Amino acid sequence: MPTIYLVLIAVAIVFGVSVLLISRKRAVGPADRSPAITVPGAPGPIPTTPAAVAEPAVVAEPAVVAEPAAGTDEGIEIFERPRFRDRMSKSRAVLAGVFSGVRSRSGITAETWDDLEEALLRADVGVRVTDELLNGLRARVASKEIADPEALLAALQADMIGRLSANERALRFEPGEPDEPNVWLFVGVNGVGKTTTIGKVGAQQRQLGRSVLMAAGDTFRAAAAEQLGTWAQRSGSELVRGSEGGDPSAVIFDGIESASARHIDLVLADTAGRLHNKTNLMEELRKVRRVAAKGRGRVTEVLLVIDATTGQNGLAQARQFGEVTEVTGVVLTKLDGSAKGGIVFAIETELGLPVKLVGLGESIGDLVEFDPTEFIEALFSE
């Protein structure tokens, strides 16, 4: 019996309170309170705060990405860049059969469309983007602009590349005063590979001749700081860590201050993995982001790390993290598995977040800049 009471109470109160809040919001109007409030039921993506979109630094001062310094050559020698095609072989195996089926037909039939739809859906592109892509092509086939399967595949490929071409993908490093380190913050859900990504980025940046400090802001997961410490040692980076269960903002702030004092170029700040629907943990992260901007350093990248095997939930992740931490780019890890990473289409087009790095393997050199053309060609090739 008490259970019934609880349910009634919960339902009634949740409902009542929500109605109250919404009617309050309507009445009070948009000028009031936090800017993130959107009209309930409004279509389309929830706009992030303006600050998340504006990237003034790029225009004002060309970001130095790959320094043509002596260190660079050395770096290239050590990290031979893997090809998407080679590393995504498993992804191709799944899709190649579908595409060869499409090619083998003499015309464009109903099965052609079914095959293409299936291929895109299996690549985790998602129902919405798939429909958009295919509807556009259907119109062009109907108007006789596209006549044969080969042209159809080429057009699809071009459309998909077109969807990914708009964004600036280089990691932003702005050289400044010696006591003003760049700060790159890494966020994401649990188990996507944040710490490993930091380790690899750190090693690569060291190869570029930059001094690096890693701040172990993951104070929650057991032994996360040890894991980062191993990476710091391997790459010859400094490490700042706090106590387990301590305040991550404080650890990262200390890291930035310490980097500033020691004239270190770049701070890579780790954070604990968290699910984006946990309000309290996301608030903690909001604080981390705020505090990181308070020190002597400048936060030039906030990178959301996403596992390439993630399905449609990836969009929700990008939206939530984007809103809370002003994400500047995405790192797509583990693309060398059988995953195809199709969720990047929804993330890039709906949220305008560029994919900056992809992980194509276990070694340090396997974390490379995202190349949409290569990525899509790898998906399509046989």
Next chain:
Amino acid sequence: MFDTLSDRFDGIFKRLRGKGRLTESDVDEVLREIRTALLEADVNVAVARRVVERIREQAVGVTLSQALDPSQQVIKIVSNELTNILGGQTLKITYASRPPTVVLMAGLQGSGKTTNSAKLARWFKSQGRHPLLVGADLQRPAAVEQLRVLGRQIDVPVFSEPGDPVSTAARGLAEARRLGRDVLIVDTAGRLAIDADMMTQVRQISEAIQPDYTFLVIDAMTGQDAVSVAEAFHQTLAIDGVILSKLDGDARGGAALSVKEVIGRPIAFASTGEKLDAFEQFHPDRMAGRILGMGDVLTLIEQAEQAFEKDSAAEAAQRMMDGEFTLDDFLDQMQQLKKMGPLSGLLGMMPGMPKELKGAKIDDDDLKPIEAIIRSMTAQERRKPEIINGSRRNRIAAGSGTSVGEINRLVKQFSEMQKMMKRMGGMSMGKKGKKKMPMMPGGLGGLKGAMQGGLPAGLPEGFPDMPFNKR
């Protein structure tokens, strides 16, 4: 973010109203929506196709009864089908006659193997067993250290040694025998399904320790790839059951359905939080509702049970049904509600919520002005808000830092709410309600029946007077 299946159906069934029977083409349209819902929940394309075909067989020729809402009828078919797929035989752990019972944990990198190894150890402990954890993930830096820390937290010993993972696992088994531990849980390195070397390694570990159970840990957020992952591991290892991790996120978790359908092994456990005790046996019926985006009432109930003080809630509920619910009770319940977690999360779990509420962004801070208003009232005003006149209003507004308009709105909303609660009370007590909640013996059990398939017994229709419905 996604429309629920019932939202999708609304449009279709509006046109179908008045028809006595679903025709083939009606069914096609409905099935397309079901397919989209499944795909958006990350159910594998091939699995979705098979499921939709099975639903078609059941749905064609369904007689549309006038009394029952046809969309609910179809939803019930879908939900039952999903529950059947997810459910079936459950995994019952039989302990080895010659201990230890050996459990091997496998999965992709980052799926949560190490954490779930510890959670499973804790679960075995709660069953009166004495587990030993073995850290055979020598790949990821500090993985063993992580396992040791977790082992300390749950007071379970951890064995590991540097070197070769296969011999570490074998030594772990010997260690368990020596120490007389009756369950052995071996955590292995994460791997990508394609990595032949790593797959060979985990097979060698499996051959060395001859596990009684091999669990595959799958991330609830996994997309289409879940199927190939599961197939690859199943071919190599013969999986006995699946552990679904990160189910406390907002992913629909279609991966669970796909994996169950493809390898035919039950989902044994689900991990539902960061804490080590957030680990439970899997509930197929809840998962079906979740995949269809129909809310998760049972989880809501559980959260409520934890957060609410039973006595005061029962009292408040009684007063609520009698129409004697005061602003004091409201304030009190609101405080308890906050303990259940963020409001927006709760809203997501409630089935049948109007769209305006589902999509709304609600910040818990928005509750503060409401609390301030109520706290600025006298005891008498809280009991009888109707006595609040112009001068009282001014005083309350000044005291709470709000405006007279806001106070008016609160009072008005509150009286609407009171009416609504009274009606709900009548309904559930079965006095005159058309739709009684079957709630007789066993409380929760009865409710489970009522909520199965996410059918909120008359919930959305129960709130016709709320202001936004009039808009």
